[in-house]
Amino acid sequence: MEFWRVPLDADTIQVSLGIVHILEDRCKGCGYCIEYCPKQALEFSANFNQKGYHPPVVIKPEECVNCHYCEIICPEFAIFSVESPQTTKPGQSETNHAI
Amino acid sequence: MKPAVLTGEYFMTGDVACAEGALAAGCRFFGGYPITPATEIAERMAIRLSHVDGCFIQMEDEIGAMASVLGASWGGMKSMTATSGPGFSLMMENIGLGICTETPCVVVNVQRGGPSTGLPTHGAQGDMMQARWGSHGHYEIIALAPSSPQEIFYLTITAFNLSEKYRLPVLIMTDEIIGHMSEKVIIPEAKSIKTVSRPKPKGRKDRFKPFAPGPNGVAPMPAAGEGYNLHITGLTHDEKGYPVMTVEAQTEMMARITEKIQRNLDDIIRTDSYLLEDAEIAVVSYGISARTSIAAVAEARKLGIKAGLLRLVTIWPFPEDQIRKLADRVKGFVTVEINLGQIHREVERCAGGKVPIFLVGHPGGTIIHPDSVVKMLMEAF
Amino acid sequence: MEEIPTPSKEQPHHPLDDLIRTDRIPHIWCPGCGIGTVFSACLAALKASGINLQKTVMVSGIGCSGRAAGYVKLDSFHTTHGRAIPFATGLKLANPELNIVVFSGDGDLFAIGGNHFIHAARRNMDITVICVNNLNYGMTGGQVAATTPYLAKSTTTPAGNPETPFNLPLMAYACGATYVARWTMLHIRDLTDSITEALCKKGFSFIEALSPCPVNYGRRNKQKPLDMLKLYQEKAIIKNDADPATLDIDFEKGIILGKFIDLDRPTFIENYDKIYRPSRLQENVPELNS
Known part of the structure; x- marks a missing residue:
């Protein structure tokens, strides 16, 4: 059982959702985006790209909070996220799930 | 001011x-x-x-x-x-x-x-x-x-x-x-005073190629900050300036940087002469040594030696044609320079063995005295 | 298994694509190399800084990091080994309107180019120097550098490095740099913020960015790409304003990161104008009064 400090206004916070785009053929398979995704939303794809690397694939699209960390750690300009038009409704945020 | x-x-x-x-x-x-x-x-x-x-x-x-x-x-x-x-x-x-x-x-x-x-x-x-x-x-x-x-x-x-x-x-x-x-x-x-400035590019900036030769073999040149997004590298590059590691790119780039000079030799090469028209011996010199040579040629003429001076103002590209033409009509060459034979070798190369060539050189530290040039003109021919 | 949606035919555009020569991507950097990340942080900072990008120039030397100039869609110069800073000096003096970023590696900037770094910092030349420090010469296959840790292995120190590496922030500070920071390629947001700050700051700014070289350094020192990043994570001690003399890189004790120096002193051009070109300053007077 994990305990989290929950902000008092947690149920009013709108957590943004992100959509991850992957430019597969730019990827060289370093895996940094996969390792450092705070939501573990990515994993190596079973497929090879043109250069013979395994690019990442989004396994949990609903988990992406559009933090852009995959985008900024990627040395290859191969992955980025954009804000999803949808946002989680108050009371349905990830933080609440964890309680 | x-x-x-x-x-x-x-x-x-x-x-x-x-x-x-x-x-x-x-x-x-x-x-x-x-x-x-x-x-x-x-x-x-x-x-x-x-x-x-x-x-x-x-x-x-x-x-x-x-x-x-x-x-x-x-x-x-x-x-x-x-x-x-x-x-x-x-x-x-x-x-x-x-x-x-x-x-x-x-x-x-x-x-x-x-x-x-x-x-x-x-x-x-x-x-x-x-x-x-x-x-x-x-x-x-x-x-x-x-x-x-x-x-x-x-x-x-x-x-x-x-x-x-x-x-x-x-x-x-x-x-x-x-x-x-x-x-x-x-x-x-x-x-x-006539001054020349690098030609500036015209037309669309996004299509500009900083190394695409113009009519005289030279591309116009913008400066940094003018909106051309230039990429300039010392790697072998194409006309866009992008590095390309191929034999073809190397060949093309080398052609650009050598042909712009080779095709414009008449515009680049400057020489000067003194009593060269009827000379039988051509003295070839440049810089301070050319002044030594003028004195020596004047002195030699007084002694009845038909010497003349070709003064090289442009050293590189080397005035090959001028030397070749002289080699067809003079009895020999004397190069005068403060080293032990550098331009001398170029003269020798261009004369192509047609006539003898002598060096009045000096390892450095002083000018060459005109007497040593006169002495060579007297003894060698 | 969930069906993977087929990607749309049109390739989506990365948010930094407008600053990259996309026709030259993928770049030459190896898988796991951090230069691309530092480069990406630099581009993000260029955008965030709000400076006029048409008047912004990147100058690089030789080496892996030196290739950055070839990928940025700005005026960019890939010069000779170690000479990015003096080239940048000439550019800046010819056109003081230009914002100049020197992006190069540790070998280029601090071994062969060390003398130029020292003097540009001393003069307070108004340029931003970003040094990707991967602890070795990557381009030539992993030789010892002026930044290689003591006892670390390289192809030219096969039994371990007998030399002591530079403390780069200390050197920058001692030479007169007016802005000095160090981050790793894992501390991307801090790194980007520092570069942004440095770009907006007058004077000689220096940012050291630690970055893994898994192929040439890591392989010989038993570090997989992620090991190096984990080391950055575990050993990082963020300590702004730390005494530059304490900033030796020691992976045992911890690596101190942060912004260490942020001060103001007149730039070379300001002093030069004051002494030699007072007319330039006079021209500015009406502007100041208006």
Whole structure:
């Protein structure tokens, strides 16, 4: 059982959702985006790209909070996220799930 | 505050006249490093550039000096440096970058005795082959050799004009004697001085290729900050400036940087002559040694020897045609230079074994006395 | 298994694509190399800084990091080994309007180019120097550098490095840099913020960015790409304003990161104008009064 400090206004916070785009053929398979995704939303794809690397694939699209960390750690300009038009409704945020 | 062109009559050293020539040509940046016997050029530029809204910087070494000159040229200024043998050696790396990236600028070498530290305060002409081949790889270069303070004034303007027109570093190969010699120098009115500036590109910026040759084999050149998103590299590159590591790209780039010179030899090569029309013996010389040779040719004529002088003003590209034509009609050549045979070999090559060639050389440290040239003219032929 | 949606035919555009020469991507950097990340942080900072990008120039030397100039869609110069700073000096002096970023590696900036770094910092030349420090010469296959840790292995120190590495922030500070920071390629947001700050700051700014070289350094020192990043994570001690003398890189004790120096002193050009080109300053007077 994990305990989290929950902000008092947690149920009013709108957590943004992100959509991850992957430019597969730019990827060289370093895996940094996969390792450092705070939501573990990515994993190596079973497929090879043109250069013979395994690019990442989004396994949990609903988990992406559009933090852009995959985008900024990627040395290859191969992955980025954009804000999803949808946002989680108050009371349905990830933080609440964890309680 | 004084104007860029100091119209008037002066008693000036070659070094100072060189600086004044540079200002008259439009030079507005000097990146230098002190070295005897070229320091006076830097000293003059340090104060004079401030009169004309230019910029002088004394860099940490000659490597940095040459790099700053290239940077300033891409910043849009006509730029130069001046040095002597040891500094010239250090500049070679970035002179190569200047050639590869087709960057206009002027490098003055006030030659002193070498190798190594050599004779800092005594003249020589021992860097002539270094001027031709000192940077690595194959390339074409332009080098000019003035024979007097007055001529260095004009040739510095010519050097800037050629560098802007053909987009490459142009070398002025003078020597300690010219550099430190004071003579009358007449600086003409500004309006009578013809200056050339690099052609600027026209048309769409996103389609511009910084290395696509124009009609005379040279591409127009924008400066940094003008919106062209230039990429300039010392790697072998295509017309766009992008690195390409192929034999084809190397062949094309080498053609661009060599043909722009080879196709324009008539425009680049300057020679001068004295009593050469009917000469039976051609004396070939340049720089301070050409003045020795004039005296020697005059003396030889008095002695009944039909000698004449071909004075090389442009040393590189080498005036091959002029030597070849002479080789068909003279009995022989004498080269006069303060080294142990550098341009001598070029004359020998171009004469192609048709006539004998003799060298009046000196390892450096002093000028060649006219008597030794006369002696050679008498004994050899 | 969930069906993977087929990607749309039109390739989506990365938010930094407008600053990259996309026709030259993929770049030459190896898988796991951090240069691309530092480069990406630099581009993000260029955008965030709000400076006029048409008047912004990137200058690089030689080496892996030196290739950055070839990928940025700005005026960019890939110069000779170690000479990016003096080239940048000439550019800046010829056109003081230009914002100049020198992006290069540790070998280029601090071994062959060390002298130029020292003097540009001393003069307070108004440029931003970003040094990707991967602790070795990557381009030539992993030789010892002026930044290689004591006892670390390289192809030219096969039994371990007998030399002591530079403390780069200390050197920058001692030479007169007016802005000095160090981050790793894992501390991307801090790194980007520092670069942004440095770009907006007058004077000589220096940012060291630690970055893994898994192929040449990591392989010989038993570090997989992620090991190096984990080391950055575990050993990082963020300590702004730390004494530069304490900033030796020691992976045992911890690596101190942060912004260490942020001060103001007149730049070379300001002093030069004051002494040699007072007319330039006079021209500015009406503007100041208006």
